[in-house]
Amino acid sequence: MRAILHTANGVETRDDVEVRDPEVGEVLVRIAASGVCHSDVSVLEGVIEWPAPAVLGHEGAGIVEKIGAGVTAVKPGDHVVITTIAACGMCRYCQTGHPNRCRQTLGNRSTPFSIGGEPVWNFAGASTYAELTLVKEIQCVTIPEDVPLTSACLVPCGVTTGAGAVFNRANVLPGQSAAVIGLGGVGLSAVQALRLKGAGRIVGVDTVPGKFDLARQFGATDFVQAGNGVDVADEIRGLLPFSDITKVGPAGAGGVDWIFECTGVPAVLENAMEALDWGGTLIAVGQPSQTATATIRIANLLQCDRGILGTRAGGIRPHEDIRAIIELYRHGRFDLDALVSKVYASDRFDEVLTDMHQGRIARGVLAF
Numbered sequence: 001m002r003a004i005l006h007t008a009n010g011v012e013t014r015d016d017v018e019v020r021d022p023e024v025g026e027v028l029v030r031i032a033a034s035g036v037c038h039s040d041v042s043v044l045e046g047v048i049e050w051p052a053p054a055v056l057g058h059e060g061a062g063i064v065e066k067i068g069a070g071v072t073a074v075k076p077g078d079h080v081v082i083t084t085i086a087a088c089g090m091c092r093y094c095q096t097g098h099p100n101r102c103r104q105t106l107g108n109r110s111t112p113f114s115i116g117g118e119p120v121w122n123f124a125g126a127s128t129y130a131e132l133t134l135v136k137e138i139q140c141v142t143i144p145e146d147v148p149l150t151s152a153c154l155v156p157c158g159v160t161t162g163a164g165a166v167f168n169r170a171n172v173l174p175g176q177s178a179a180v181i182g183l184g185g186v187g188l189s190a191v192q193a194l195r196l197k198g199a200g201r202i203v204g205v206d207t208v209p210g211k212f213d214l215a216r217q218f219g220a221t222d223f224v225q226a227g228n229g230v231d232v233a234d235e236i237r238g239l240l241p242f243s244d245i246t247k248v249g250p251a252g253a254g255g256v257d258w259i260f261e262c263t264g265v266p267a268v269l270e271n272a273m274e275a276l277d278w279g280g281t282l283i284a285v286g287q288p289s290q291t292a293t294a295t296i297r298i299a300n301l302l303q304c305d306r307g308i309l310g311t312r313a314g315g316i317r318p319h320e321d322i323r324a325i326i327e328l329y330r331h332g333r334f335d336l337d338a339l340v341s342k343v344y345a346s347d348r349f350d351e352v353l354t355d356m357h358q359g360r361i362a363r364g365v366l367a368f
């Protein structure tokens, strides 16, 4: 079968990859569509360290092909979205509504694939850049058949990371202000979630002004074009000044209540902290390398009640949050279709990478 691999020599698309049969509690899924998330690119760029060869891809949707012994939640023919969160369901995190913190969801690499008898690693427990993939039963979230799989495939990572940062990690009150930095699939999903939460001003920030139209359609009210030495925090404060007379009030008053930092660039985060109003919180959503650091001005936190939080996958509770987004989508309240900039044939991965790097697309989708 066809699969897209991370190899010692870079990315490779091959048609001779094999996958083993499902064992106890496992499900074989025929992938229909897979979103191209930046984390896959981070593996290729070495920002995320991963053994090679490995089948990439971690946000996908498809149809159940075959189930292993003991599987009861899904059956062949079911439409499913695949989550990377292979939670145990029994630990203190799973039992308190935080399966994204379940220890079982990290570091459990395996080799369900092979080429000519040689083992091939999976990626993020999902490996959705393949015609068939093998996952655990708990990773399959069933969805109604009327939802296009090319749109549904974005939900388990990009959409729930951005929307979940708003719904699960923040506590946005009606009328509060927010800035979303980085308007890719994650940031645009945060914008849509902020609109649903009743945020007042929603400032979209990106280096590519072409993204502003889509952001406006999703609920953003203001825009800042970053790059070329622009001080983003100063621009945000210009949009939400302390008063008619001064942009910045005592102890940095003025600015926004919430910031969702989706770029993962340390300098962007450092600058954004200076755009928070009293009581404001920045949520770090974008993922930098494991060793990246940022400098925080402590007085800024103390004066007055500012904070910074991180989130893994938007605090996702897959079986609850994915279904919630799908329900919102089916009732015209959350737009997934417009997030899909383009559907590419599965042998055009290089084209997706080029379009991503040029900032031309919100999300590219590979059809298998």
Ligand SMILES: [Zn+2]
Pocket: 037, 038, 039, 040, 058, 059, 157, 158
């Ligand atoms: Zn992702």
Ligand SMILES: [Zn+2]
Pocket: 087, 088, 089, 090, 091, 092, 093, 094, 095, 099, 102, 103, 104
């Ligand atoms: Zn657990």
